[in-house]
Amino acid sequence: MPVIRFVREGVDVECYPGENLREVALRNGVELYGLKGKLGNCGGCGQCITCFVDVIDIVEGDNILALSRRTQVEELKLRRRPKTWRLACQVLVQRSVLILTRPQVSLSDAERRVSAARTAELLSGPTEWPLYGLGRNVSAEQSATSNEGDEEPALNSDTVA
Numbered sequence: 001m002p003v004i005r006f007v008r009e010g011v012d013v014e015c016y017p018g019e020n021l022r023e024v025a026l027r028n029g030v031e032l033y034g035l036k037g038k039l040g041n042c043g044g045c046g047q048c049i050t051c052f053v054d055v056i057d058i059v060e061g062d063n064i065l066a067l068s069r070r071t072q073v074e075e076l077k078l079r080r081r082p083k084t085w086r087l088a089c090q091v092l093v094q095r096s097v098l099i100l101t102r103p104q105v106s107l108s109d110a111e112r113r114v115s116a117a118r119t120a121e122l123l124s125g126p127t128e129w130p131l132y133g134l135g136r137n138v139s140a141e142q143s144a145t146s147n148e149g150d151e152e153p154a155l156n157s158d159t160v161a
């Protein structure tokens with residue numbers, strides 16, 4: 001599964017392949033918007049042009065595009081912006097990437113932070129899809145085994161509040 005490294009925030013966030021970058025960021029408390037976007041963004045329709053991100057780096061491999069190609073909306077709205085800029089709401093993430101949110105806002109010590117983000121290993125993520133809701137991650141295989149016969153999955157005492 002892809003890992004998105006948000007350079008400004010200094011956090012790595014895992015997502016499912018094909019997830020929308022804006023949704024992943026918001027779900028994990030990563031701020032995408034400046035003041036204008038906070039006051040009124042389009043909710044991910046590609047109309048407000050406030051969810052800029054800069055794609056710093058991508059993890060190559062398997063000939064799979066790390067991110068979906070620019071949409072027609074992006075081609076139109078970003079034509080005067082750097083080629084590495086995207087609209088988070090238009091991006092689907094397939095592989096691990098380094099992302100700078102709000103690239104239009106200066107970042108103190110930017111060079112050092114970007115360099116450090118590039119240097120630290122960026123994992124491609126676990127190969128199994130996590131299952132949530134049991135208080136811990138369970139692999140799909142373990143879950144299938146424990147759900148045989150439609151029995152409720154066993155909870156151990158340290159997963160129950």
Ligand code: FES
Pocket residue numbers: 041042043044045046047048049050051087088089090
């Ligand atoms: S949220 Fe409005 S353009 Fe992305």
